[in-house]
Each structure stands twice: as C-alpha cells, then as structure tokens.
Amino acid sequence: MTHFSQPQWRKSSRSAATGNDCVELADLGTAVGIRDSKNPNGPILQVSRHGLARMLEAARRSA
Template identity: 45%
Template structure:
C-alpha cells in the first residue's frame, strides 16, 4: 500500500526545515521533504501520539 505523505501547512516551499509525515495503522513515518530518497524514520502509534501531545504544548518550540 502506498503511503500518503503530507507536509505541514506552515512549511514554505523555500524553507530549509521541512518534514513530511505519513500516518499508517502502526503509527507514523517521518522524512525530509528535500531529501526523500534518504529514507524515513518510523514510530509506533504510542510514540507518535505522545510526541504530538507534547509538541502541541510547545515543548519543541524555538526559544
């Protein structure tokens, strides 16, 4: 099955720090949108949703 990759709506076409995610039944995969051939990191469902939860609270915001 082909994964459906998507990039953040906040990413710009010329921005250097773009990532794409693909959700699947087991969790999520993350890859560099500017170097798609380099592969992807895979995360289990629990890991991925914990990351999303913490990110929404601003834990990874630039300071």
C-alpha cells in the same frame, strides 16, 4: 518493520512559507512515517502514534 507500498505523505500547511525545509508524515497503518521533504527517497523514521504524540508534546514544551 511496517510494510507499505504507496504512503500518502503530507506536510504542515505552515511549511509553505519555508519552502521544502520540513518533515513529512504518512500513515503507515500500525505506525507513522516521518521523512525529510528534501530527501523523499531517503530513510524513513517509523514511530508509534503514541510515540509521535509524546515527541510533539515535548517539542511544544521546549518552544
């Protein structure tokens, strides 16, 4: 598990129109954190940068 104290969470600028129903990302050093913006104190999914890139590419292909 990656250790971090105060990650800087951010969400897409495109999410402004949808309210809080989105995910947020944070740079955790050796990983990228992903969390639900509606539940900021909930669980955090940690993936490698390569893993995130593959996940986003798969989402683009399926859209």
